[in-house]
Amino acid sequence: MGYDVNRFQGEVDEELTCPICSGVLEDPLQVCCLYALPPVAQIYICHIHFRFQAVMCEHAFCRGCINEWLTRQPTCPVDRNALTTANLRAVPRILRNLLSRLSITCDNAPYGCSSVLKLDAYNSHLEECIHNPKRPFPCEKGCGFDIPKDELKDHNCVRELRTLIVKQTEKMGELKTEITDQQLTINELKRELQLFKDFMRAMRVSNPAMRAIADQMERDEVIRWSSTLPRARVTRWGGMISTPDDALQLMIKRALSESGCPPHILDSLMEFCHERRWPRGLSSLETRQTNRRIYDNYVCRRIPGKQAVLVLSCDNLHMTEDVMIDPGLVMIFAHGIE
Template sequence: MGYDVHRFEGDVDEELICSICGGVYESPVQAPQCEHIFCVSCINEWLKRGHASCPVDRSHVDGRDLVQPPRIVRNLLARLKIACDNASFGCQAIVKLDALDAHLTTCKHNPKRPVDCEKGCGSKVPLDELLQHNCVRSLREKVNSLEALIHEQGTLVQEQGAKLREQNREICLLKDMIRSLRLSHIGPSLPLEDAERRSQIAHWMINLAPARVSRWGGMISTPDAVLQAVIKRALIDSNCPTWLCNELMENAHERKWPPGLSSLETRQLNRRRYEQYNTKRIPGKQAVVVMHLENEHMGDSMTAFPGLVLIFAHGIE
């Protein structure tokens, strides 16, 4: 929609008048074939109504082909002098058309100009809404906006936390898979022809969750038969192969432990080394397995094949 011609100082050339709205061009564009010029909003509305022709001479017009008018037309428009939009509110300024937007941003008579609340709530309020401004409602809206923002940020933090936990879980699974691949290099303890056993061990180890021992002093070195039976049942329930379960349970007592764990004295001397163990939790029990294939870095004095079962009174996480 063009500018009202009555707002301009002096006469306006007819060549600067939009043939659709009858106002002075606002953001003019030109149809390339017939070279007629229109306000951009006027011609777009015309085309939206299903017309595909120039409203002046009916030649074909495509909205995608509209271009800027010649520079001379733009210069003539820029030199026109126009009254401020806020003339009805008391502004008497007459400015060049190309300076109108800059003037409106600072015009003191602009009813939408933001001003500080006179009651001291800190809000910026449009001038024409100042008398109806309610500080309490405004502050409540600010609080609601802040609460919504805090909730949104909290949701993002939770989502990021969930993603990190999932990534950590995937990393742990990858580590387990890498460790299980080392089963192909277990040496003479398992015959090379016994590929089925290696596959069973790998499958079982991957399904065990990593464990952390927070109280190594709670280790039970001589579990009784009842406790060993309970742990053996937990191993069986975890789908541990029968032959492997039997061998692990053989290593659940200090009489079968390697030299570094064989006595209370050696265990006390080596307590600082326990944190280097890679342990897997026996599901639902205060017990872990220390598999030889995951703990070759500990040396023969701290490991046994195929692994150790360590039972605790407490401290397994």
């Protein structure tokens, strides 16, 4: 619907009004298609020729008015020629400029607003108008909701909070159901992925090409897992436990598994958490003290929730063989991990 003509100062040109609602054009559209008129018969020595003439009506309407009209009948409201929404375009700039120069009173004049403003500033003014009865104000009773000005006197914090709790509870129920469904899907995908991995491992024995593909897939899986672990910094290398007991190893193994460690490297990593399996540059207290300056070059990943780090070979390709081993090292500390 267009703007009420009576709200404008001065006379409004008829070309700026909508033929449907008789109001001043709001968000206007113009007919810009070519229409085919009925054929005109012309007789030339016993021959009949049909000639189609084309015209452009260029009538302008409010967007809302013409769209509603076309839902009922696909014709131009003025000349009744065939019309569809595909034949509508934005009005020319000159018409938009003429509309923008019109002066209109605020919607909130009945509530005390005396502003008269240009039409192009009308919408922005409505959003900020202090007399707007629907302008939200923060509740001062404690609930923290933004309430329309005309609803503040009837606002009840307890009622609104109860309504919110009911909606949130329903939403949580929907999310729990969705999570359950997603978890079932994830478990099924994991099962299928594991079957595929088992197939690849079985094939690699007899097929060199499959062996190369399977190896690359396993390397990529380790790299993806590594990227999910936070970087760690060792502040006291002297706090390293180079000979962890079985109970400590079991605790670290459980933490690795819960972090998503690929199963094909889990046992190997745990074998390399004790100095007896470390490379020669780390295998004794003397060599570790000799190579202590090299430690700061390690890229370490934090084992979640533990005073322990992973030094994975995929993160440490820059390290030499005497201080690195594939797939990586597990270093457990009494303290000194950030």
